[in-house]
Amino acid sequence: xxxxxxxxxxxxxxxxxxxxxxxxxxxxxxxxxxxxxxxxxxxxxxxxxxxxxxxxxxxxxxxxxxxxxxxxxxxxxxxxxxxxxxxxxxxxxxxxxxxxxxxxxxxxxxxxxxxxxxxxxxxxxxxxxxxxxxxxxxxxxxxxxxxxxxxxxxxxxxxxxxxxxx
Amino acid sequence: xxxxxxxxxxxxxxxxxxxxxxxxxxxxxxxxxxxxxxxxxxxxxxxxxxxxxxxxxxxxxxxxxxxxxxxxxxxxxxxxxxxxxxxxxxxxxxxxxxxxxxxxxxxxxxxxxxxxxxxxxxxxxxxxxxxxxxxxxxxxxxxxxxxxxxxxxxxxxxxxxxxxxxxxxxxxxxxxxxxxxxxxxxxxxxxxxxxxxxxxxxxxxxxxxxxxxxxxxxxxxxxxxxxxxxxxxxxxxxxxxxxxxxxxxxxxxxxxxxxxxxxxxxxxxxxxxxxxxxxxxxxxxxxxxxxxxxxxxxxxxxxxxxxxxxxxxxxxxxxxxxxxxxxxxxxxxxxxxxxxxxxxxxxxxxxxxxxxxxxxxxxxxxxxxxxxxxxxxxxxxxxxxxxxxxxxxxxxxxxxxxxxxxxxxxxxxxxxx
Numbered sequence: 001x002x003x004x005x006x007x008x009x010x011x012x013x014x015x016x017x018x019x020x021x022x023x024x025x026x027x028x029x030x031x032x033x034x035x036x037x038x039x040x041x042x043x044x045x046x047x048x049x050x051x052x053x054x055x056x057x058x059x060x061x062x063x064x065x066x067x068x069x070x071x072x073x074x075x076x077x078x079x080x081x082x083x084x085x086x087x088x089x090x091x092x093x094x095x096x097x098x099x100x101x102x103x104x105x106x107x108x109x110x111x112x113x114x115x116x117x118x119x120x121x122x123x124x125x126x127x128x129x130x131x132x133x134x135x136x137x138x139x140x141x142x143x144x145x146x147x148x149x150x151x152x153x154x155x156x157x158x159x160x161x162x163x164x165x166x
Numbered sequence: 167x168x169x170x171x172x173x174x175x176x177x178x179x180x181x182x183x184x185x186x187x188x189x190x191x192x193x194x195x196x197x198x199x200x201x202x203x204x205x206x207x208x209x210x211x212x213x214x215x216x217x218x219x220x221x222x223x224x225x226x227x228x229x230x231x232x233x234x235x236x237x238x239x240x241x242x243x244x245x246x247x248x249x250x251x252x253x254x255x256x257x258x259x260x261x262x263x264x265x266x267x268x269x270x271x272x273x274x275x276x277x278x279x280x281x282x283x284x285x286x287x288x289x290x291x292x293x294x295x296x297x298x299x300x301x302x303x304x305x306x307x308x309x310x311x312x313x314x315x316x317x318x319x320x321x322x323x324x325x326x327x328x329x330x331x332x333x334x335x336x337x338x339x340x341x342x343x344x345x346x347x348x349x350x351x352x353x354x355x356x357x358x359x360x361x362x363x364x365x366x367x368x369x370x371x372x373x374x375x376x377x378x379x380x381x382x383x384x385x386x387x388x389x390x391x392x393x394x395x396x397x398x399x400x401x402x403x404x405x406x407x408x409x410x411x412x413x414x415x416x417x418x419x420x421x422x423x424x425x426x427x428x429x430x431x432x433x434x435x436x437x438x439x440x441x442x443x444x445x446x447x448x449x450x451x452x453x454x455x456x457x458x459x460x461x462x463x464x465x466x467x468x469x470x471x472x473x474x475x476x477x478x479x480x481x482x483x484x485x486x487x488x489x490x491x492x493x494x495x496x497x498x499x500x501x502x503x504x505x506x507x508x509x510x511x512x513x514x515x516x517x518x519x520x521x522x523x524x525x526x527x528x529x530x531x532x533x534x535x536x537x538x539x540x541x542x543x544x545x546x547x548x549x550x551x552x553x554x555x556x557x558x559x560x561x562x563x564x565x566x567x568x569x570x571x572x573x574x575x576x577x578x579x580x581x582x583x
Contacts, residue, residue, distance in 0.1 A: 059385065063287065065303050067305060152212050154309075156213055
């Protein structure tokens with residue numbers, strides 16, 4: 001799937017991705033999407049298109065463990081977040097929700113807002129008119145979760161295999 | 167080859183000797199969640215199990231928006247209370263209790279040698295008692311409720327060797343801010359941080375909790391102090407379970423070690439809009455602000471209130487600012503009440519809030535307007551966190567916040583003590 005790049009800097013934190021004031025009520029995903037990156041880039045939520053890719057610097061998703069910071073991007077149609085590095089809780093949350101998070105400093109170096117990109121998970125490659133960038137394969141445990149479509153589905157599979165649920 | 171505290175605890179849980187960078191599947195001792203439990207319940211129900219795997223391991227504290235600020239927040243709480251009842255969860259703390267991290271500690275769930283996970287990034291706090299305590303997300307928490315299992319990577323460890331004694335008016339908050347400033351917001355990402363050295367013996371548990379709480383702000387997976395006599399004394403009569411005193415071996419492997427002389431420390435401030443933007447107070451002294459916040463899970467304990475009381479007794483805060491006081495828990499509030507401290511702070515002009523997260527995360531009880539500036543003892547100063555996108559937050563120690571509240575501008579507290 002092809003998409004356009006939205007480029008941001010280092011230490012994009014969970015408060016600017018999804019403000020705390022919306023956090024402690026139950027909210028459907030489409031409403032979360034309307035608040036995505038609200039305090040970082042107020043234009044983003046109204047202009048993002050399915051398949052778009054966020055490209056950012058170091059420590060993307062630092063701060064709170066709030067999972068809406070990953071859920072809102074997925075609900076907004078973001079195909080992947082490519083960063084120099086990720087904060088650890090964010091990285092796990094994204095994988096657990098089935099949002100693709102790719103550490104690829106080489107791509108971050110080159111890509112800019114508006115560039116067209118294609119992310120190929122199978123091939124481990126980000127392709128753009130500016131060049132192609134390889135990223136290392138995910139560990140087995142992570143691929144299992146991504147393939148299942150997230151941790152809830154993965155846990156379900158495990159419990160079914162144990163005969164604990166049908 | 168020796169092991170670090172994190173390697174030892176994960177070895178105990180995995181029932182085999184493990185070292186940094188290995189991945190283990192383990193069963194935690196306790197699983198914390200708070201107002202986000204309603205979202206966790208929603209995810210748990212999707213899995214399809216009718217009962218949680220280990221009800222006695224689940225600890226739920228309502229703290230983030232208490233009492234409910236809106237009908238939606240009220241519904242959120244109601245869903246949680248109903249689930250607690252339906253599942254017969256024994257460890258539930260309702261809106262009167264306080265911030266989860268203080269409640270969890272005071273109630274004796276945070277214990278040496280234990281593995282604790284919590285769906286809050288500041289779960290790292292419990293490392294003050296020598297636990298391995300790690301923040302996770304809500305989906306992960308739902309999965310643990312169902313399976314009693316989580317996979318974790320064994321972290322590498324960065325050691326901070328702290329020497330000498332802190333001077334008067336300089337607090338552990340200043341130390342951790344300096345460390346975060348030096349190491350950076352990502353400096354300990356995926357890693358453990360150990361706070362060691364001869365200075366530790368002189369740090370109270372209240373002081374240590376500040377540092378492990380804020381280990382999260384350098385990206386750490388967990389931060390800890392090795393349990394000592396002071397720690398074990400604090401836990402006497404509180405511990406809910408048998409504890410296992412675990413310490414790092416003398417020949418353990420550290421990724422890096424940094425030495426700090428605490429006697430040379432001065433008051434510090436984290437400037438907008440990131441926690442690692444740290445400067446000595448003297449460099450920003452005179453900065454005007456509108457709202458001061460004293461409290462939260464970072465600095466809402468008795469030691470923190472005490473220093474503010476010493477500074478504010480018989481005085482009035484600047485009429486140009488407002489001061490919010492947020493004790494971390496019900497026992498802290500009650501003790502401060504009995505000692506007459508709340509009266510002193512109230513007389514000085516403070517608004518006393520109920521224990522909980524209050525305005526720290528910008529949901530209620532003291533939101534900032536555009537253009538306003540806050541000076542806070544909390545742990546985060548991200549853009550817009552306490553309200554408007556166009557507001558700003560400075561983070562400092564309780565001493566700095568109290569002295570600054572008197573002057574109505576950021577002030578070095580040392581000349582007041």
